Amino acid sequence: xxxxxxxxxxxxxxxxxxxxxxxxxxxxxxxxxxxxxxxxxxxxxxxxxxxxxxxxxxxxxxxxxxxxxxxxxxxxxxxxxxxxxxxxxxxxxxxxxxxxxxxxxxxxxxxxxxxxxxxxxxxxxxxxxxxxxxxxxxxxxxxxxxxxxxxxxxxxxxxxxxxxx
Numbered sequence: 001x002x003x004x005x006x007x008x009x010x011x012x013x014x015x016x017x018x019x020x021x022x023x024x025x026x027x028x029x030x031x032x033x034x035x036x037x038x039x040x041x042x043x044x045x046x047x048x049x050x051x052x053x054x055x056x057x058x059x060x061x062x063x064x065x066x067x068x069x070x071x072x073x074x075x076x077x078x079x080x081x082x083x084x085x086x087x088x089x090x091x092x093x094x095x096x097x098x099x100x101x102x103x104x105x106x107x108x109x110x111x112x113x114x115x116x117x118x119x120x121x122x123x124x125x126x127x128x129x130x131x132x133x134x135x136x137x138x139x140x141x142x143x144x145x146x147x148x149x150x151x152x153x154x155x156x157x158x159x160x161x162x163x164x165x
Contacts, residue, residue: 003107004028007074009035011049013059024110025067032060033074033099073099087122096123
Protein backbone atom coordinates (compact mmCIF):
# COMPACT_ATOMS: atom_id res chain seq x y z
CA UNK A 1 0.00 0.00 0.00
CA UNK A 2 1.14 3.55 -0.69
CA UNK A 3 2.40 5.53 2.31
CA UNK A 4 1.38 9.12 2.91
CA UNK A 5 3.78 11.18 5.01
CA UNK A 6 1.92 14.12 6.53
CA UNK A 7 4.45 16.69 7.77
CA UNK A 8 2.57 19.22 9.88
CA UNK A 9 2.65 21.44 12.95
CA UNK A 10 -0.62 20.07 14.42
CA UNK A 11 -0.39 22.61 17.19
CA UNK A 12 -3.22 22.00 18.07
CA UNK A 13 -4.90 19.21 16.10
CA UNK A 14 -8.02 20.74 14.55
CA UNK A 15 -11.05 19.37 12.74
CA UNK A 16 -9.41 20.52 9.50
CA UNK A 17 -6.48 18.18 10.26
CA UNK A 18 -8.92 15.36 11.06
CA UNK A 19 -10.72 15.89 7.75
CA UNK A 20 -7.42 15.87 5.83
CA UNK A 21 -6.19 12.72 7.57
CA UNK A 22 -9.49 10.90 7.04
CA UNK A 23 -9.28 11.70 3.32
CA UNK A 24 -5.66 10.52 3.13
CA UNK A 25 -6.50 7.25 4.90
CA UNK A 26 -8.86 6.31 2.06
CA UNK A 27 -5.96 5.80 -0.34
CA UNK A 28 -2.84 5.36 1.77
CA UNK A 29 -1.27 4.21 4.99
CA UNK A 30 -0.84 7.51 6.86
CA UNK A 31 2.30 8.37 8.80
CA UNK A 32 2.06 11.69 10.59
CA UNK A 33 5.22 13.56 11.52
CA UNK A 34 4.54 16.60 13.69
CA UNK A 35 7.40 19.09 13.49
CA UNK A 36 9.69 19.13 16.54
CA UNK A 37 12.35 21.67 17.49
CA UNK A 38 15.07 20.44 19.87
CA UNK A 39 17.72 22.40 21.76
CA UNK A 40 20.03 20.90 24.38
CA UNK A 41 18.05 17.65 24.30
CA UNK A 42 14.85 19.53 25.24
CA UNK A 43 11.85 20.08 22.99
CA UNK A 44 11.14 23.76 22.48
CA UNK A 45 7.57 24.93 23.02
CA UNK A 46 6.33 28.49 22.70
CA UNK A 47 3.18 30.54 22.23
CA UNK A 48 3.30 29.59 18.55
CA UNK A 49 4.03 25.91 19.33
CA UNK A 50 2.42 25.33 22.74
CA UNK A 51 2.00 21.55 22.60
CA UNK A 52 4.94 19.18 22.74
CA UNK A 53 5.22 16.08 20.56
CA UNK A 54 3.78 13.70 23.16
CA UNK A 55 0.65 15.80 23.65
CA UNK A 56 0.12 16.13 19.90
CA UNK A 57 0.63 12.38 19.51
CA UNK A 58 -2.00 11.75 22.20
CA UNK A 59 -4.39 14.15 20.45
CA UNK A 60 -3.98 12.24 17.20
CA UNK A 61 -4.27 8.81 18.81
CA UNK A 62 -7.40 9.83 20.71
CA UNK A 63 -9.07 10.59 17.37
CA UNK A 64 -7.56 7.89 15.12
CA UNK A 65 -6.46 5.12 17.46
CA UNK A 66 -4.09 2.75 15.71
CA UNK A 67 -5.31 3.56 12.18
CA UNK A 68 -2.37 5.99 11.78
CA UNK A 69 1.27 6.03 12.80
CA UNK A 70 2.85 9.05 14.51
CA UNK A 71 6.64 9.40 14.23
CA UNK A 72 9.29 11.83 15.48
CA UNK A 73 11.24 11.92 12.19
CA UNK A 74 10.47 15.59 11.40
CA UNK A 75 12.83 16.97 14.06
CA UNK A 76 15.06 20.03 13.73
CA UNK A 77 18.07 20.27 16.06
CA UNK A 78 19.64 23.53 17.24
CA UNK A 79 21.44 25.51 16.00
CA UNK A 80 18.65 25.91 13.46
CA UNK A 81 20.71 28.19 11.23
CA UNK A 82 22.54 25.02 10.14
CA UNK A 83 19.52 24.17 7.97
CA UNK A 84 20.11 27.32 5.93
CA UNK A 85 20.19 27.92 3.10
CA UNK A 86 17.65 25.27 2.14
CA UNK A 87 18.80 22.84 -0.56
CA UNK A 88 22.44 23.89 -0.12
CA UNK A 89 22.81 22.95 3.52
CA UNK A 90 23.91 19.36 4.20
CA UNK A 91 21.81 19.51 7.38
CA UNK A 92 18.65 20.14 5.36
CA UNK A 93 19.37 17.02 3.30
CA UNK A 94 19.98 15.07 6.52
CA UNK A 95 16.49 16.13 7.61
CA UNK A 96 15.12 14.75 4.33
CA UNK A 97 16.85 11.41 5.01
CA UNK A 98 15.58 11.46 8.60
CA UNK A 99 12.00 11.95 7.33
CA UNK A 100 12.38 8.97 4.99
CA UNK A 101 14.01 6.72 7.61
CA UNK A 102 12.07 3.45 7.61
CA UNK A 103 10.01 4.38 4.53
CA UNK A 104 10.87 1.76 1.95
CA UNK A 105 7.68 1.56 -0.05
CA UNK A 106 5.89 3.79 -2.51
CA UNK A 107 5.22 7.09 -0.74
CA UNK A 108 4.15 10.68 -1.12
CA UNK A 109 4.15 13.66 1.20
CA UNK A 110 1.08 15.81 1.74
CA UNK A 111 0.75 19.55 2.22
CA UNK A 112 -2.00 22.10 1.78
CA UNK A 113 0.53 24.84 1.07
CA UNK A 114 1.75 25.49 -2.49
CA UNK A 115 5.08 27.04 -1.43
CA UNK A 116 5.78 24.12 0.90
CA UNK A 117 4.84 21.79 -1.94
CA UNK A 118 7.52 23.39 -4.12
CA UNK A 119 10.13 22.81 -1.42
CA UNK A 120 9.02 19.20 -0.95
CA UNK A 121 9.37 18.71 -4.71
CA UNK A 122 12.89 20.18 -4.72
CA UNK A 123 13.81 17.73 -1.93
CA UNK A 124 12.35 14.91 -4.05
CA UNK A 125 9.73 14.05 -1.42
CA UNK A 126 6.94 13.36 -3.96
CA UNK A 127 4.47 16.01 -2.75
CA UNK A 128 0.73 15.89 -3.19
CA UNK A 129 -0.60 19.41 -2.74
CA UNK A 130 -4.11 19.51 -1.37
CA UNK A 131 -6.52 22.37 -0.93
CA UNK A 132 -5.76 24.52 2.11
CA UNK A 133 -8.57 24.37 4.64
CA UNK A 134 -10.18 27.63 5.68
CA UNK A 135 -9.68 26.91 9.36
CA UNK A 136 -6.06 26.90 10.50
CA UNK A 137 -4.43 25.84 13.73
CA UNK A 138 -3.15 29.41 14.07
CA UNK A 139 -6.66 30.83 14.18
CA UNK A 140 -7.72 28.17 16.69
CA UNK A 141 -4.69 28.93 18.91
CA UNK A 142 -5.45 32.64 18.91
CA UNK A 143 -9.06 32.01 19.94
CA UNK A 144 -7.90 29.64 22.70
CA UNK A 145 -5.40 32.18 24.02
CA UNK A 146 -7.99 34.96 23.91
CA UNK A 147 -10.50 32.76 25.75
CA UNK A 148 -7.88 31.91 28.39
CA UNK A 149 -7.30 35.66 28.81
CA UNK A 150 -11.00 36.10 29.58
CA UNK A 151 -12.15 37.37 26.19
CA UNK A 152 -15.44 36.09 24.78
CA UNK A 153 -14.35 34.42 21.55
CA UNK A 154 -17.23 32.01 21.09
CA UNK A 155 -14.82 29.20 20.30
CA UNK A 156 -16.63 26.72 22.55
CA UNK A 157 -19.85 27.22 20.59
CA UNK A 158 -18.08 26.56 17.31
CA UNK A 159 -18.07 22.84 16.54
CA UNK A 160 -15.60 23.28 13.66
CA UNK A 161 -12.44 23.98 15.65
CA UNK A 162 -11.30 21.06 17.72
CA UNK A 163 -12.22 17.40 17.53
CA UNK A 164 -13.87 15.90 20.57
CA UNK A 165 -10.72 14.62 22.25
